[in-house]
Amino acid sequence: MPSQPSFNAAQLEQLRSCGVIDTQIEQLNRALHFMRAWLRPQAANNDIAAILEDVSRLSDKLGRKLSAIASRIDVAHAHCFSAIEIGHRLEAPGNDIDRNVTDALRVQLDRLSRVAKAGRQSLPATPTRYRAADPRPVLLVADALLRGWNETYSTVVHSPDARSKSAPRYPKEFRHSGRGSKFADIVRICYQAIGKKEPDRAIKAFRKHSKASRGAAITAFNALLKSVTPPE
Numbered sequence: 001m002p003s004q005p006s007f008n009a010a011q012l013e014q015l016r017s018c019g020v021i022d023t024q025i026e027q028l029n030r031a032l033h034f035m036r037a038w039l040r041p042q043a044a045n046n047d048i049a050a051i052l053e054d055v056s057r058l059s060d061k062l063g064r065k066l067s068a069i070a071s072r073i074d075v076a077h078a079h080c081f082s083a084i085e086i087g088h089r090l091e092a093p094g095n096d097i098d099r100n101v102t103d104a105l106r107v108q109l110d111r112l113s114r115v116a117k118a119g120r121q122s123l124p125a126t127p128t129r130y131r132a133a134d135p136r137p138v139l140l141v142a143d144a145l146l147r148g149w150n151e152t153y154s155t156v157v158h159s160p161d162a163r164s165k166s167a168p169r170y171p172k173e174f175r176h177s178g179r180g181s182k183f184a185d186i187v188r189i190c191y192q193a194i195g196k197k198e199p200d201r202a203i204k205a206f207r208k209h210s211k212a213s214r215g216a217a218i219t220a221f222n223a224l225l226k227s228v229t230p231p232e
Helices: 009-017 022-039 045-071 075-091 101-121 136-157 182-193 200-228
Strands: none
Touching (some): 022 136, 075 101, 136 182
């Protein structure tokens, strides 16, 4: 299992030079794992299908064998039935089931075969595209920055002497993702920490996604205003 990704000393220094505070760094560290998982190389659909087909085929084959054992069609099968049942109870005495373990396993194998077949059928017919232009890893960075900021400054606002303090506004540098922005630099540092290539296409997709989200929010807000504004 690969180790949990994290920032090295140089990357931490770069983040702090971008104005990232400690709680934001903590949130970004947590986000790295999900970013790497999302950006991992995609397996070919044929390879996935072959594994699922093996699972289904082998489950069916073992299920048929257990059915023959459970029916005790001859002395050999009856002996195997007794060996399995007695062995199971000796191996897991506190895990007894109402029926014999052979029947219970057949039910589980039948379910396993069905879900493997369903997984095989759900695979897309066309190859899966590489996720280099997917905005979601960049969304994770934006979410981590906001969460870390709120974690620090919501405490300031709700402290006993909150009247003497005010939370600073969320920095605009963390909201703008244009080329050369601090936000883009932070995303690049995160990509470097998980060993991925430049995120330019992902940042571009993020800008498009953000613009569409803002447009949808404005449309919804205008519709709300229209619904509550009395007619002239």
